[in-house]
Amino acid sequence: MSFEEEKKYCRLNRRWQMWVNEKHCQLCGEIIEDYEHSSVDHIIPISKGGKDIESNVQITHVWCNNQKGNLLPWQDKIFRFLTKHFLKIRKGKINRKL
Numbered sequence: 001m002s003f004e005e006e007k008k009y010c011r012l013n014r015r016w017q018m019w020v021n022e023k024h025c026q027l028c029g030e031i032i033e034d035y036e037h038s039s040v041d042h043i044i045p046i047s048k049g050g051k052d053i054e055s056n057v058q059i060t061h062v063w064c065n066n067q068k069g070n071l072l073p074w075q076d077k078i079f080r081f082l083t084k085h086f087l088k089i090r091k092g093k094i095n096r097k098l
């Protein structure tokens, strides 16, 4: 096994371990039904100085992780909140006459 392969294997193994321990997405709170749908998210993105250590990783859906991208946790929360409310307004669930 080459070094790169070994590194990839370790990463996959970590994701598997995390998914086995916690099957709920740490971003949206929904269950991650399929291992293939799971993704390891860096809470503080590597690009923002976060480290690749246990305390800085969490299990999430692939799509939730993609949505979060390089946002910091609080930025992601605001983004999520706005998206949710925007959708509600669009669906007419919020009374705009208020």
Ligand SMILES: [Zn+2]
Binding pocket: 025, 026, 027, 028, 029, 030, 060, 061, 064
């Ligand atoms: Zn999710």
